[in-house]
Amino acid sequence: MVKPKISMPIKAIPYAHQVEAFNFVCDKFGLGRDSPISTGTALLMEMGTGKTITTIAVIGALAEARAINKVLIVAPLSIVGVWQEEFAKFAEFSYELTVLSGSSSKKAEKLKQMQGRKLQVAVINYESAWRLEKELLGWNADIIVADEGHKIKTHNISAAKTMHKLGAKAKYKMLLTGTIITNKAIDVFSQYKFINPAVFGNSFYIFRNRYFDMTGYGNYTPVLKQNMEKELSGKIHSIAFRTTKAQCLDLPITTDIVRTVELEPSAMKIYKDLVKDSYAQLVTGTKAGTLVVTATNVLTRLLRLSQLTGGFVGDDEGNTPQKISSAKRNALEDIIETVLNEGKKVVVIARFVAEIKAIEKMLVKKQVGYSLIMGGVKDRDLQVLQFQNDPNVQVFIGQIATAGLGITLTSASTMVFYSLDYSMSNFEQTKARIHRVGQKENCTYIYLIAKDTVDSKVLLALQDKADLAKMLVDDYKNGANPFQVKGSQDGK
Numbered sequence: 159m160v161k162p163k164i165s166m167p168i169k170a171i172p173y174a175h176q177v178e179a180f181n182f183v184c185d186k187f188g189l190g191r192d193s194p195i196s197t198g199t200a201l202l203m204e205m206g207t208g209k210t211i212t213t214i215a216v217i218g219a220l221a222e223a224r225a226i227n228k229v230l231i232v233a234p235l236s237i238v239g240v241w242q243e244e245f246a247k248f249a250e251f252s253y254e255l256t257v258l259s260g261s262s263s264k265k266a267e268k269l270k271q272m273q274g275r276k277l278q279v280a281v282i283n284y285e286s287a288w289r290l291e292k293e294l295l296g297w298n299a300d301i302i303v304a305d306e307g308h309k310i311k312t313h314n315i316s317a318a319k320t321m322h323k324l325g326a327k328a329k330y331k332m333l334l335t336g337t338i339i340t341n342k343a344i345d346v347f348s349q350y351k352f353i354n355p356a357v358f359g360n361s362f363y364i365f366r367n368r369y370f371d372m373t374g375y376g377n378y379t380p381v382l383k384q385n386m387e388k389e390l391s392g393k394i395h396s397i398a399f400r401t402t403k404a405q406c407l408d409l410p411i412t413t414d415i416v417r418t419v420e421l422e423p424s425a426m427k428i429y430k431d432l433v434k435d436s437y438a439q440l441v442t443g444t445k446a447g448t449l450v451v452t453a454t455n456v457l458t459r460l461l462r463l464s465q466l467t468g469g470f471v472g473d474d475e476g477n478t479p480q481k482i483s484s485a486k487r488n489a490l491e492d493i494i495e496t497v498l499n500e501g502k503k504v505v506v507i508a509r510f511v512a513e514i515k516a517i518e519k520m521l522v523k524k525q526v527g528y529s530l531i532m533g534g535v536k537d538r539d540l541q542v543l544q545f546q547n548d549p550n551v552q553v554f555i556g557q558i559a560t561a562g563l564g565i566t567l568t569s570a571s572t573m574v575f576y577s578l579d580y581s582m583s584n585f586e587q588t589k590a591r592i593h594r595v596g597q598k599e600n601c602t603y604i605y606l607i608a609k610d611t612v613d614s615k616v617l618l619a620l621q622d623k624a625d626l627a628k629m630l631v632d633d634y635k636n637g638a639n640p641f642q643v644k645g646s647q648d649g650k
Contacts, residue, residue: 164190167218167250168211173408175401179203179212180219182399187216187330189223198331198353200307200398202338204500205493205572206413206602207406209334210244213303218251220301220330221277228278229253230299230328232321234306235283236489239418239609241305242281255279258286266293284309288320300329304352306492307333308499313348313362325352336500338394344370344380346394357393403571403599412593415604416617417489421467425483429466429611436463437639451634453627457580460612460630463641467608468577470512479512486576486606487516491524493574493604498526498552503545503569505554507561507588508576517555517576531565532557538565545569562588571599576606578616580627585620610643 160174163181172180179201188194203209220226231241238257245255254276258265265286270293272278280297287294302324304310310318325331331353338346347365350358358365366372369390370380382390403409421429436459443449465472469486470479490506497504508514514532521528527550529541545554546569554567558577562584573592578585593601607613619626630640 164219165222166215167222168215168248169250170211170248172211172215173208173406175203175406175408176208176212176215179208179399179401180215183212183216183332184219186397187220187225189219189225196354196356196397197329198325198333198397200333200335200338200349200353202335202398202400204336204402204502205496206403206415206600207401207409209305210240211248213332213334214245214248216332217277217279217301217303218249221251221253226277226300226330227275228272228297228299229280229301229303230294230297230324231279231281231303231305232284232287233281234309234492235285236419236485236492237305237417238281238283239420241279243418245279251277253277253279255281258282258290262286262289265290269293269297272297284317287324288316291320291323294320294324295327298327299324302328302331304331304333304349306496307335307338307349307352308345308495310348310352311345313351318348318352321352322348322355326355336496337400338398342380343382343390346390350394354397357397403602406600409600412589412601412603414621415602416607417493417604418607418609419485419489420609421483421485421611425466425469425485426610428471428482429463429608432463432466432471433639433641436460436641440634440640451631453631456630456634456640457627460580460616460641463612464577464616465510465512467611467613468508468510468513469516470510479510481512481516485608486513487520489606490517490574490576491520494521494524494526494553497572502572503552503554505556505567505570505573505592506576507556507558507573509558509579510577511557513576514555514557521553521555526553527551528553528555530555531561533560535560542566556588556591558584558588562591565591566594566596567591568594568596568598571597572602572604574604574606578605578613578620580616580619582620582623612641612643614643 160177162177166180183199186196186199201209217229242255242257256268256272258268272280310321333349333353347358347362369386370382373379373381440451469483471482472479529545529551531538531541542565544551558579570592605617633640
C-alpha cells in the first residue's frame with residue numbers, strides 16, 4: 159500500500175496513484191526535505207484520475223507547512239466553478255475561495271479584498287487572467303495552478319505570456335493536463351517556461367533549434383531530432399508525474415463526473431420565467447377543473463425546460479428553436495479539447511436535434527472528424543465503423559433515443575451526456591455503448607448540468623432509478639412547484 163510521506167489534508171481516501179502523485183509533488187517542492195528540487199511540477203494525469211483532488215491535497219500540505227498564503231488557480235471558463243465545488247467537497251483545511259467573475263473592475267476589486275491570515279484561493283479563467291495581468295502580478299500569489307495547461311502551449315499568445323510572468327514571481331507552480339505533448343512535441347516549451355524555465359530555458363528559438371529540425375514548405379514544420387528524443391523525454395519527466403486511466407489499477411470500473419455549468423443571466427431569466435409560467439398553468443388548470451395533473455402533462459412542460467438548459471427555446475407552433483445560451487456548448491468544447499489532447503476519443507450524447515446541430519457546427523469549425531447517429535441517419539454501421547477504426551474520426555455524436563441500442567463504441571472510454579431524456583432504459587443502454595466487451599480502459603461519464611435547473615432533478619432520478627414523472631406529480635400534489643430545484647430561487 160502506498161502511503162503519503164506527509165499528511166494529505168483531504169476529506170477522502172485517496173487512490174494509490176493519487177498518493178504517488180502527491181508524494182512526487184511534495185518531494186519536488188521540498189516538503190519534508192531541506193530544499194526544493196524544482197519550483198514547479200506538472201501532473202500529467204488523464205481525465206478521471208484525480209488531478210484536482212491531488213492538487214487540493216498539495217495546496218493543503220503547503221498551507222499547513224506555512225509555505226503559502228495566496229493561491230491562484232487559472233482554468234478554462236467552463237470549469238472555474240468546478241474548483242469551488244471540489245474545494246468544498248475535499249479540502250480538510252481552512253481557506254477562503256473566491257471565483258473572480260463579473261466585469262474587469264469587479265474582478266480587480268474582489269482580488270484586492272482577498273487578504274488575511276486564512277489561506278486565500280482565487281480562481282480565474284485564462285481570458286480574464288491576461289486582461290487582469292497587472293492586478294494579479296500585484297497580488298503576489300505564492301502558488302499558481304494552471305489547470306488544463308495545454309491552454310498555454312503556444313508560447314506567444316497573450317494567455318501564455320501572462321502565465322510566464324506570473325510564474326516568474328510565484329514560489330511554486332503546478333500545471334495540470336492529461337499529457338504535456340499534444341500533436342507536437344514543441345508544445346512543451348511554453349508550458350515548462352511557466353512551471354520551471356530552468357528545464358528548457360526562456361528562449362523558444364534556442365529550444366526549437368536544439369531539439370527540432372524545421373522541414374516542409376517554407377521550413378515551418380518542426381520535426382523532433384531523433385538523437386534528441388531521449389534527452390527531451392528525460393527533461394519533461396524530471397518534474398512531471400504521469401499516469402493514465404489504464405495504469406490506475408485501483409480506479410473503479412466506471413466514474414461519474416457532474417460538470418456544473420452556469421447559464422448566462424439572460425438565459426437564466428428566460429428559464430426562471432418559464433418555471434413560473436409552467437407551474438402557473440398547472441395551478442390555473444386544476445383550479446378551473448380543465449386539467450388533471452398527470453405524468454404526461456408534467457413531462458410535457460418539463461421538456462421545454464430541458465430544451466432550454468441545452469441552449470435553445472422552442473414554441474408551441476413547432477418553429478425552429480431559438481438559441482439563447484452557449485454555456486453547455488462551451489463546456490463541451492473544453493472537454494473535447496482535453497480528451498483529444500490526451501490522444502483519446504470521446505462519445506457525446508444529446509437529446510435534441512438543435513443541440514446536435516450546434517455540436518456538429520462546433521466540430522466542423524475546429525476541424526475535428528466525427529461520426530453521427532440520430533433520427534434519419536441511414537448508414538449507422540458505417541458511422542460506427544469509422545469511429546471505431548479511423549484515427550481521424552475522434553468524436554461520436556449520438557442522439558440518446560436512437561444511438562442507445564445495438565452499437566459498440568469501445569474506441570472511447572469517455573462519454574459526455576450533453577442532455578438527458580427521462581427514460582431509464584435509454585440511459586442504461588446508452589452508457590453500455592462504451593462499457594462493454596472490448597473496452598480496455600475504465601470508463602468515465604461526464605454529465606453537463608445547468609446550475610439550479612431541472613437537469614439535476616432528471617439526473618438524480620436516473621441515477622437513483624426513480625420514477626421521475628411520479629416524483630414530479632407527487633411534488634405538485636404536496637404543494638410544491640415540481641419544476642423548481644430545491645435551494646434555487648426560481649419561485650413558485
